[in-house]
Amino acid sequence: MDQPLPEHVAANREAWDRYAAEYVEPGRRAWASADPTWGTWGIPESELKLLPDDLAGKDTIELGCGTGYVSAWLARRGARPVGIDNSPAQLESARSFQREFGIEFPVHLGNAEATPFPDASFDLAISEYGACLWADPYAWVPEAARLLRPGGQLVFLTNGVILQLAMEEDEANDPATDRLQRPLFGMYRTTWVGDTSVDFHLPHGEWIRLLREHGFEIERLVEIQAPPDAVDSPRYSFVTAEWARQWPSEEVWVVRKLR
Secondary structure, X not given: OOOOOOHHHHHHHHHHHHHHHHHHHHHHHHHHOOOOEEOOOOEEHHHHOOOOOOOOOOEEEEEOOOOOHHHHHHHHOOOEEEEEEOOHHHHHHHHHHHHHXXXXXXXXXXXXXXXXXXXXXXXXXXXXXXXXXXXXXXXXXXXXHHHEEEEEEEEEEEEOHHXXXXXXXXXXXOOOOOOOOXXXXXXXXXXXXXXXXXXXXXXXXXXXXXXXXXXXXXXXXXXEOOOOOOOOOOOOOOOOHHHHHHOOOEEEEEEEEOO
């Protein structure tokens, strides 16, 4: 008999099934691009260099794959990707794009905090605004460590800590300010005004402690700056380009499993 989903997982499944239609066209554009670009500001992979140089034959898992475009980028580079996502509607889009673009890989409905895959199955685990934002880090980080082979990499991109502190409570309508809106200490779980989804953030010190506890060596923390020519995103009103030119609205952790 299926176990009931944890409360935050069920809330996020319902929310992302509602959001899914908004991500179809952005997903299609990302699938159509052979060259990866990352985050809100579309920073090219050639600049950030988040992916391993050689992905040929590598087993990869995208934790919170959404429409699957990151896994499609990996497949084009010779990887053997697998995706897992909490939203049936998002996975419908991913499978539709697989047919449209002729790139196929397994995608699974499930919770990235407790996946069905065997230990040491993958060489790379990656999440761009997937599990790293919408799953509990005290559950998904040890799960990622379990899934990775020794020497495997974990790469995840999420909101920057400073942005999280500066965002208004009604983040859908009010952009981040130049004032702190909430404390750093105790940062963990957030439900925004007018929304039912649950996201998760940690201070940098806690990320470092948690990652090291589960056998990861931290190779890079990339704090992303909006380019000089960036304009405000029509999709995300919680941060302006001007704000993100002064403080990092996004950050990427690149870590490697030692044991």
